[in-house]
Amino acid sequence: xxxxxxxxxxxxxxxxxxxxxxxxxxxxxxxxxxxxxxxxxxxxxxxxxxxxxxxxxxxxxxxxxxxxxxxxxxxxxxxxxxxxxxxxxxxxxxxxxxxxxxxxxxxxxxxxxxxxxxxxxxxxxxxxxxxxxxxxxxxxxxxxxxxxxxxxxxxxxxxxxxxxxxxxxxxxxxxxxxxxxxxxxxxxxxxxxxxxxxxxxxxxxxxxxxxxxxxxxxxxxxxxxxxxxxxxx
Ligand SMILES: [Zn+2]
Numbered sequence: 001x002x003x004x005x006x007x008x009x010x011x012x013x014x015x016x017x018x019x020x021x022x023x024x025x026x027x028x029x030x031x032x033x034x035x036x037x038x039x040x041x042x043x044x045x046x047x048x049x050x051x052x053x054x055x056x057x058x059x060x061x062x063x064x065x066x067x068x069x070x071x072x073x074x075x076x077x078x079x080x081x082x083x084x085x086x087x088x089x090x091x092x093x094x095x096x097x098x099x100x101x102x103x104x105x106x107x108x109x110x111x112x113x114x115x116x117x118x119x120x121x122x123x124x125x126x127x128x129x130x131x132x133x134x135x136x137x138x139x140x141x142x143x144x145x146x147x148x149x150x151x152x153x154x155x156x157x158x159x160x161x162x163x164x165x166x167x168x169x170x171x172x173x174x175x176x177x178x179x180x181x182x183x184x185x186x187x188x189x190x191x192x193x194x195x196x197x198x199x200x201x202x203x204x205x206x207x208x209x210x211x212x213x214x215x216x217x218x219x220x221x222x223x224x225x226x227x228x229x230x231x232x233x
Contacts, residue, residue: 002031009046013053020046022057028065035065039128041121059124062093064113068131071098071113073216077120077159083222087215090117094216117217122163122177133167135195140164141212141220142198142205147174147188148220161221167192 003024008017023044028035037043044057058076065071073090096102098110116137118124130137144162160178167173172195174188198205212218 001025002027002034009057011048011050011053012055014048014051016048016050018046018048018050020057023061025062026064028063028070029067035128038121038125039132041125043121056121059118059121063124065131066109066112069112069114070116070127070131072116072118072124072127074124075117075119077123080119080159080221080225083117083119083217083225084215086119087117087217090115090216115216117215118219120161120177122161122165122175123219126163126165129164129167135164135167136199137218138209138212139195139199139202141218142208143195144174144220145208145223146194146198147190151188161219162188 004021005024007020007022009020010016011018023034026034026038034043044059045054046057047054058078059074060076061074063070063072063074071094073086073093075086079086094110094115098106098113100107102110116127118127126140127137130140147162160176160181162174162176165173165175170192172190172192174190176186176188202209208223211223212220215222
């Protein structure tokens with residue numbers, strides 16, 4: 001089931017209270033339109049009933065797509081600073097739904113699902129796009145690391161991320177999201193041969209791949225983020 005609840009929130013433009021249908025969980029098998037809206041970048045856009053201003057809620061929901069074998073805990077972008085805690089939380093929910101304590105059918109279903117944790121809409125959309133185009137998200141993250149070595153001028157850090165935004169034929173388009181990235185640096189086009197190159201040399205990437213997949217947060221950003229907010233305190 002896809003679950004929504006009606007909540008009141010403050011419009012960021014006029015400050016008046018407006019009602020919003022906030023999503024708690026998405027079932028893409030039953031509601032393919034919601035998956036399409038995530039890919040289109042329109043999901044959870046709210047229109048203020050007072051001034052008409054449109055704004056987008058940060059993601060905070062579970063996403064299930066049994067047909068494509070995806071289960072994703074989507075969190076608000078700022079929560080990336082607590083990525084270890086969020087990944088533990090996701091694992092607990094996943095275990096509860098599909099683990100030893102769940103029914104036989106649920107356990108079977110769980111085996112066919114890849115669980116992931118994402119923070120913010122660009123990361124969420126990217127995971128859906130990667131699966132849609134038949135790519136492997138671990139290899140996409142390795143490719144980003146490979147690309148970063150050639151891009152020393154990019155102000156990379158928490159809040160700045162490189163995301164795959166399109167794949168058309170042999171052309172992959174990545175885009176930087178976050179503050180401090182100039183427009184001319186924002187988009188990066190590369191050939192899919194770079195991806196295929198890594199895919200055929202995974203033995204050379206094993207250590208990094210292991211690090212990327214040590215939790216459901218499969219994102220090269222975690223190699224830069226460290227242990228998170230608690231560890232820094
Ligand atoms: Zn308003």
